[in-house]
Amino acid sequence: METVVDASTSEEANGSAVEKKPIVVFVLGGPGSGKGTQCAYIVEHFGFSHFSAGDLLRAEMNSGSENGLMIRSMINEGKIVPSEVTVNLLQQAMEESGNDKFLIDGFPRNEENRAAFEAVTGIEPAFVLFFDCPKEEMERRILNRNQGREDDNIETARKRFKVFLESSLPVVEYYESIGKLQKIDAARPIEEVFESVKTVFASINEKED
Numbered sequence: 001m002e003t004v005v006d007a008s009t010s011e012e013a014n015g016s017a018v019e020k021k022p023i024v025v026f027v028l029g030g031p032g033s034g035k036g037t038q039c040a041y042i043v044e045h046f047g048f049s050h051f052s053a054g055d056l057l058r059a060e061m062n063s064g065s066e067n068g069l070m071i072r073s074m075i076n077e078g079k080i081v082p083s084e085v086t087v088n089l090l091q092q093a094m095e096e097s098g099n100d101k102f103l104i105d106g107f108p109r110n111e112e113n114r115a116a117f118e119a120v121t122g123i124e125p126a127f128v129l130f131f132d133c134p135k136e137e138m139e140r141r142i143l144n145r146n147q148g149r150e151d152d153n154i155e156t157a158r159k160r161f162k163v164f165l166e167s168s169l170p171v172v173e174y175y176e177s178i179g180k181l182q183k184i185d186a187a188r189p190i191e192e193v194f195e196s197v198k199t200v201f202a203s204i205n206e207k208e209d
């Protein structure tokens with residue numbers, strides 16, 4: 001496995017060990033841009049734990065929890081679930097993982113999500129991967145995905161694109177403005193996209209050495 005920045009502990013000048021904060025990489029991109037696909041490769045190569053906010057919400061929706069009906073209706077309308085619910089699910093998953101390197105996929109989706117995650121966890125992302133893909137290609141991928149997702153239909157997909165443009169792109173732009181964005185051309189074959197992803201992780205490693 002290739003290493004990327006080590007989050008475990010560091011040693012201060014006086015020799016005492018200090019707990020470091022976990023390393024978080026946010027993985028953003030429009031619906032169907034290939035976030036989940038690339039995260040699976042990153043996990044294999046770089047030892048991160050991968051949490052898709054959408055997957056966590058779908059699991060919560062199917063668990064019979066009191067939020068289940070609300071989550072289903074938000075997902076089917078392509079709307080963004082309140083930050084409190086999503087941040088709690090992410091925080092719980094991170095704590096239970098035992099890992100200290102996380103890919104958070106499909107989150108933060110709006111400014112409120114971004115601020116809530118930082119306020120609750122005290123963690124800022126090391127960097128943000130952004131999979132840039134034309135709408136027509138994302139639409140094709142969603143409609144061919146065939147994984148039984150209730151929101152993979154043309155009507156909901158269009159609502160998701162609209163929410164992405166209106167609410168999520170400003171978050172992407174924010175990270176670009178503070179120099180944390182790593183933009184990847186996602187409109188290429190999966191292996192080619194991953195070559196670019198590997199280059200990003202390798203260059204981050206070099207900076208940390």
Ligand SMILES: Nc1ncnc2c1ncn2[C@@H]1O[C@H](COP(=O)(O)OP(=O)(O)OP(=O)(O)O)[C@@H](O)[C@H]1O
Pocket residue numbers: 029030031032033034035036037038054106141142144145146186187188189190191193
């Ligand atoms: N580079 C690619 N070229 C062609 N097809 C791809 C590529 N990357 C992913 N796919 C396919 O497109 C579909 C969507 O990919 P994936 O689920 O990874 O996207 P996503 O960004 O996680 O989507 P969502 O936001 O809806 O969860 C899948 O069927 C996947 O196999």
Ligand SMILES: O=c1ccn([C@@H]2O[C@H](COP(=O)(O)O)[C@@H](O)[C@H]2O)c(=O)[nH]1
Pocket residue numbers: 031032052053054055057074075076077078079080081082086105106107108109113151160
């Ligand atoms: O942080 C999040 C992530 C997702 N949602 C809702 O889930 C669906 C599906 O998300 P995917 O990332 O495509 O799996 C999304 O359209 C939202 O309705 C969310 O509210 N907050």
Ligand SMILES: [Mg+2]
Pocket residue numbers: 035036052054106
């Ligand atoms: Mg996904």
